[in-house]
Amino acid sequence: MGLRNLLSRQKTRLTRNRQILGSVAALFGGNITSSLLGAIGGLLVARFLGPDVTGRFRVYTIPLMYLTFLHLGTFDGLWRQIPFYTAKNMPEKVASLAAAAGAWNILVSTLVSVAFLICALLALVRGDFYGVAGWLSQLLCCWAVFYGGYLSATYRTIHQFVALAKIQLVQALLNFGLVLIVPFLGFFGLCIRVAVPSIAGVGLFHKNRPLKIRYRFNLKVLMEVVRIGLPFSFWGSLYTSVWAGTESALMLSLGGRTGLGLFAVASVIREGMNVLPQSVYHVMTPRVVEAYAREGSVRSANARSLLVTAGLTGTMVVLVVICTYLLGVLVPLAIPKYVDGIPLMKVSLWFSVLQAAALPFNTLFATGRSWLYGRGVIVGLIVFPLSAYLLRPVVGGILAVALGSLIGRTARTLVAYVELAVLNHREVP
Secondary structure (H helix, E strand, C coil): CHHHHHHHHHHHHHHHHHHHHHHHHHHHHHHHHHHHHHHHHHHHHHHHCCHHHHHHHHHHHHHHHHHHHHHCCHHHHHHHHHHHHHHCCCHHHHHHHHHHHHHHHHHHHHHHHHHHHHHHHHHHHHCCHHHHHHHHHHHHHHHHHCHHHHHHHCCCCHHHHHHHHHHHHHHHHHHHHHHHHHHHHCHHHHHHHHHHHHHHHHHHHHHCCCCCCCCCCCHHHHHHHHHHHHHHHHHHHHHHHHHHHHHHHHHHHHHHHHHHHHHHHHHHHHHHHCHHHHHHHHHHHHHHHHHHHHHCCHHHHHHHHHHHHHHHHHHHHHHHHHHHHHHHHHHHHHCHHHHHHHHHHHHHHCHHHHHHHCHHHHHHHHHCCHHHHHHHHHHHHHHHHHHHHHHHHHHCHHHHHHHHHHHHHHHHHHHHHHHHHHHHHHCCC
């Protein structure tokens, strides 16, 4: 009887592992295809347009990066609470939390849309048609950021990750197809190319949403999501949207629109390299949270990530070395207008290694103690500008910003590993 139970448990574990691998494969397959389409599309745009034009467009994207915090941590709260209460078999609780968070993000999307509409109307009064198109594109994009971000946070199971990847692939195909209008419409083509896939993605996320619920604005329930999510969102927003916004603002300040345009292509390459680490992270996080909810053990939850992290990080290092060589050969041939950005692109490749190394940090997220996550972000935010300032006389403005950002993220990663080591040490064996 004992042998039969042991074999049954091993069979269940093997099935679960196959599901995880299948989910990662589906998500990675969809995302790598989307990333390749995005990268090729970005390179084609760079072939047609100079860095000054792409930099002009990027100027209009900076405000929305800083406004992302208005979701008040509802994404982070749902990322944590949906698998947490799912593991405790409380579907009604999941539905009520998601309903309140959905209502809030629809409200925020509406308010931000009105603000961008006002900016577009003011630009129209001035006769600035670039401003009109730029702000209207962000009006549509904000729905992808807030309501689309909320919807994607509700995709938490194995099968839902596959559906998520399919929708992202549709967006990538639209984005790639719209490259054809860029040579003819220039700046205005860039606006259309960003706005149309964004709003189409929101429609598909809504149509295929896992939780078919009616959104209700319930302040008490919303505050429950915010209490969990806002602390993580605060640090997460600093580390993602605010950090990215600061990178773009510094690039614009130190390198002008041309420098910001060079950074735009480097960002496309960076996002492409991050696809595999992000796919693994998205699949592993809810499983780590569920494990922590059931067992209450940091050590057990963390053990699920460490071996995968070692292999993933080593793989990314090899890929970065290969791509570093290829950039020097291909950029002068494919996008000669961006040759000056090659050093920036090479630095951007290394962000994927840090993304892979950050996989165990989902354990810090699972504990619900945001300060453990936040201390590393504070250190990184101090190191980032300080490094950029010290490097600027040596390597120049825009490269100093990229290197400073990389060094800052490295500092954050090291601090987070110290936090994990302390948690493991304090836990009773």
